[in-house]
Amino acid sequence: MRAAKVARAGIMLALVALVAACSRGDPSMMHIQRGMTTPDEFAILPNKPIETPPNYNDLPAPNPLGGNRTDVNPEAEAIAALGGNPARVVRDGKIVADSGLIRHTTRYGVEQNVRANLALEDLEYRKRNRGRALERLFQVPTYYSAYERQAIDQHGALWYYRARGLPTPAAPSDPEVD
Known part of the structure; x- marks a missing residue:
């Protein structure tokens, strides 16, 4: 009698594992919904530090629809880091005319x-x-x-x-010290 119950429990566990192993859909590898909490690194956008200008007369007029001198502009900062002219980026992030940067990056x-293919x-x-199967279960x-070989x-x-x-x-920091 006891052996039959253990066998039934084993069969049920095997069926559950089989169903978990055969699941279809988008394979999730992080399982954040499992109760783990992770920070949303895109929710916080750090501003540049506020600084006092050398001459207050050089400040632009306030514009509620315009940007702020301390606003972050990632597109312009990336272009500056690559050696381009960040002043040639319009507010929507498009490069107006920086043929040298475009020629170098292409x-x-x-x-x-490329995004869809990737x-x-x-x-x-x-x-x-x-x-x-048990990892998915x-x-x-x-x-x-999964991505260890590509790191x-x-x-x-x-x-x-x-x-x-x-x-x-x-x-990077020295692994001996970390």
Whole structure:
């Protein structure tokens, strides 16, 4: 009698695991809805520090529809970081005329629909690397193990470039200290 109950419980558990293993749809790897809380890094946009101008007469007139000198403009800051002229970016983020920057960033060609192609390739990769049946059943995050082979060893790259005498101004922190 007891053996029959254990066998039935084992069969039920196997069926539940089989159903979890055969689930279709968009494979989720992080399982944030499982009760884990993660910060929304896009919800907070840090402003630049407020500074006192050297001459108050040089300040622009207040414009309720316009921007602020301390507003963050990620498009213009990215263009400045790449060596372009951030003044050539209009308010909607489009580059008005910076042919040097466009020529440099497209020097290896431009793939049309790169975002859609990447999304499809990533979806296929996530479907092939969904994790084991019990990981899916208990919603264990498998994101880091699935993408582990594609991750860059930042400290290994740092030591590689430093051994060749190349500058590494934006080096990650030392793993020995962390």
